[in-house]
Amino acid sequence: MTLNVECMKVRADSGPNGQERRCEHLDMLPDVRHEAPECRPCLALGLPWSHLLVCLTCGWVACSDDSPGGHARAHYEETDHPVVAALDSETPRRWCYVHGRAAL
Template sequence: MTLNIDGTEVGARGCLNGQAPRCKHVDISPAPEQALPQCGACLILGLAWTRLLVCLTCGWVACCDDSPGTHAREHYRETDHPVVTSLDAETTWRWCYVHERTV
């Protein structure tokens, strides 16, 4: 068994290129019903959003980190729901707040 500097088994890495460990948060994310396609917090505050994200744990829709409110990240901090994706139907990426990377 080969371990890296932090004691993680190198053979346990799940990424094809071996650079990042597999994010298990994706495996526990159900397919929730999503909320309305708007950031409710931005509407209340009168802010505009650049892109909307949907929480893959509960379906909550909120603005991304590029928006003034960063309400999707705030939702993660309040709930510990780790993975979001874009509300855009053509998008396939997912972001894990725990690992701070796409998964």
Template sequence: MTLDAQGTNATACAGLNGQVPRCDHIARLPAVEYGPPECKECLLLGQTWTRLLVCLTCGWVACSDDSQGGHAKAHYRETDHPVVSVMEPRSTWRWCYIHRRTV
């Protein structure tokens, strides 16, 4: 067993070939229904969005960080819901705010 600086089992936390820690948040995601394909906050403020993200914990839809409002990240900060996906057909892209990387 390999221990990291904090004394935890680094081998158990490793990703493929030990490259990066696994994101356990993916395994804990419930099945959710997505909200409508719009950012409600942007609509209220008269803003437009670049792309929409959906919270995979509760289904909330909001604009991405590269949009003017960045409301998806604001949702994460308010709720601690860690993983989002892009609202595009057939996309498998997911982002974990806790790990700050794609998962």
């Protein structure tokens, strides 16, 4: 923890005005095409899913943590691919598993 000019507590890795810094993992992502809009592990196990996420490193599509399988997180834990995006959203929402926050 550091202090800014006005003696306010600010995280040492924060950006201007205490904002979160841009996720550097976004700079390392290749251009990928995503697979079919389905969670293959859920299909194989007969599980439903609520939201689908696409891995922005390899294009793997899997279910979110809101789903019974949580296969997108399992993919991150297995591969260390850090950033996913919501597949079923008009607004590109991205999540960085490394930082545990939205990837800006």
